[in-house]
Amino acid sequence: MLQNVNNVLGGIMNSQICHESINALWDDCLVKDEDKVCIVYESKDGQTSQFTYGELYQNIMRASNFFIDLNIRKGDKVAVHMHSSPEFLVIWFALLRIGAVMVPLNCNYTQRECRFILDQCDVQCLLTESDFVSLYEDAFFASVTKILTRSDAPLEGYLNFAECIERQPTELKEKRAVFSDDPAEILFTSGTTSSPKGAIFNHYNLVFAGQFHAEQIGLQHDDRFFTVFPCFHIDWQAIAILPTITQKATIIVQERYSASSFWEKIRRHDATLIEMIPMIVRTTMLQPKVAEEKDHHVRRAYFSLCLSTEEKNAFEERFNVPLFNCYGMTETVVCNVADFKNGEANWPSVGKIYDPFQLRIVDDRNQPVPTLEIGEICIKGERGKTLISGYYKNEEQTNKLYDEDDWMHTGDKGFLDEEGWLYFVDRGANLIKRAGENISASEVENVLTSHEAIEEAAVIGVPDPIRDQAVKAYVKFYPGQELSIQELDDFCSEHLASFKVPSFFEVVDDFPHTCTGKIKKKNLSKSVVCPCRG
Structure with missing residues (x-):
């Protein structure tokens, strides 16, 4: 079955979008809203x-000049390993200004993961902070130009970002x-493969995402997004x-x-729009009730996958905020369904699917299935514009993502009802969703079997009342190990x-296998034993 909701966001595709880079957004901001507050930032302390x-625009221009002086050329890949901060925004948009490509790194990555991504992208420049x-x-990183951000302290082997941009002009x-x-950015996502895949975003993707989501959620000039x-x-x-x-x-x-x-910060900062995942909803609901908690200006909470009806109703009743449900993934650029x-x-x-996208549910033979029948969720848009073009240096996975008719195969399971509403059923077989993070079961399995004592390993997701899923690993040792x-x-x-580290381990004597030698994960129990992490 194929669904398309026409004219929901049709104006986006007809507007002046994407013949320009994202730099035009900032130029427009400078002309029209130079004195308006762009970002309010609260640090961990x-x-x-x-x-x-x-102020941000001037710092973006200074940072752009600094990068030019470093001989960062158009198309060069620059890794950024930082916590959320105004400095990250400045660096991101400065790199875009000069045509460089940002490669952001997950703050939880280990050295092995960072090394893989820097090597994959031929990164020669890295911006990071003291935590990392x-x-x-x-x-391995000796040849990489390293820049320390969010610190005034000198560090051997590092340029200091604040000091370097301070002396740069704003022209x-x-x-x-x-x-x-x-190309504007390479965002690595775990997906279902053994190594992270780099989703390629160009300037059109970023400008489109900003316009699409602003219209979708009804974000206005006077909104405050938390x-x-x-x-x-x-x-x-x-x-x-980007919508802001x-x-x-x-x-x-x-x-x-x-x-x-x-919730206290939402109220204190007078937020009007917020975004949440199940873990945030659940942990917020665990907090003691406060008499003033309904005294706020939040009119909508962007939300994605998955809560029980009881949890959803309890949250909306307690805080008087509707959850705005949606579905998308890194590769789809935006929440195409909402x-x-x-x-x-x-x-x-x-x-429902939003214009200019199409949605269909297919079976294992890539044939559309009838209404109410579960199959794989597939989305069609325009590659390189409303969807990513593919994965960086990974033609094999790109070819698995798109079929010959350019339908994107999400790997997720769902079904459509008679009115075109999409119901999400489950993630792909090897994908675990934990507190908003995608975890590749194959990647964890490969790490486990790299240990000389481990012969086989199987990793699955098990129910977690707070984080949606926890990671459980089954391990079989070599004889005598x-x-x-x-x-x-x-x-x-x-x-x-x-x-990504398993919360639960279970040692087995042997695994059930298919005729081709693959472990039958469906036969593994989802009970939790041997807890070793919170």
């Missing part, structure tokens, strides 16, 4: 600062032609930052999420980002 569009400096002490030294189809998401995540960039700048509104950025202060800003929704459906649960945990922690 509670310090608050704010910057106008004009120890990851780059290996000789651009070299104006480079940057076009809508030029986010606790990390800056390396597509939701922070495409749902919060598109409408020249105000973004309220938190460096870290704190359940105990989350509720409607006029209040039309059909919970637990994740929404064994490891303790703590040793397994330590080994995984050394090679995997913390959110």
Whole structure:
């Protein structure tokens, strides 16, 4: 079955979008809203600062000149390993200004993961902060130009970002032609493969995301969008930052999420729009009730996958905020499926497909299935414009993402009802969703089997009442070999980002296998035993 909702966002495709780079957005902001507050920032220690569009623009130009002096050329890949901050925004848009390509790194990555991505992208320049400096002490990174951000302290082997841009002029030294189809960013996502895949975003993708989501959620010039998401995540960039700048509104950025202060900060900062995932909803609901918690100006909460009806109703009743359900992934650029800003929704459906996209559900033979029948969710848009063009240096996975008719295969399962509402059923077989992070079961399995004592390993997601899913690993040792649960945990922690490390381990004597030798994961119990992590 194929669905398309016409004219929902039709004006976006007819507007002046994407013949220009994202730099035009900032030029427009400078002309129209130089003195308006763009970002209100609260650090992990509670310090608050704010910057106008004009102040950010000047810092973007200074940073652009610094990068030009470093001989960063158009198309060069620059890694950025930072927490959410105004500095990240400045660096991101400065790189875009000169036609360079940002490669953001997950703050939970280990040295192994950072090394893979820097090598994959031929990165020769890295911006990071003191929390991550120890990851780059290996000789592999010796040739990389390293820049320390968010610190005034000198550090051997590093240029200091604040010091370097302070002496730069605000007039651009070299104006480079940057076009809508030029690459802008490579966002790595775990997906279902053993190594992260780099989704390629061009300037058109970013401008489109800003316009699309601003219209979808009804974001206006006087809105204040509150986010606790990390800056390396597509939701922070495409749902919060880009729509806010598109409408020249105000973004309220938190460096870290704190359940105990989350709602108080929303009220204190007078937020009007927020974004949430199930883990945030659940941990917020665990906090003691406060008499003033309904005294706020939030009219809508962007939300994605998955809550029970009881949890959803309890949250909306307690805080008097409707959850705006949606569905998308990094590769789709935007939430192509969602509720409607006029209040039309059909919970637990994740929404209807928005124009200019099409949606269909297919079987294992890539044939459309009837209404109410479960199959794979596939989305069609325009590659390189409304969807990503593909994965960086990964033709094999790009060819798996798109079929010969350019339908994007999400790997997710769902079904459509008679009115075109999409119901999400489950993620792809090897994908685990934990507190908003995608985890490749194959990647964790490959790390486990790299240990000389482990013959086979199977990793699955198990239910978690707070984080949606937890990671559970089944391990089979070679004859005469064994490891303790703590040793397994330590080994995984050394090679995997913390959110990928299994919460549960179970040792087995053998695995059930298919006729081709693959482990039958469906036969593995989803009960949790041997807890070793919280």
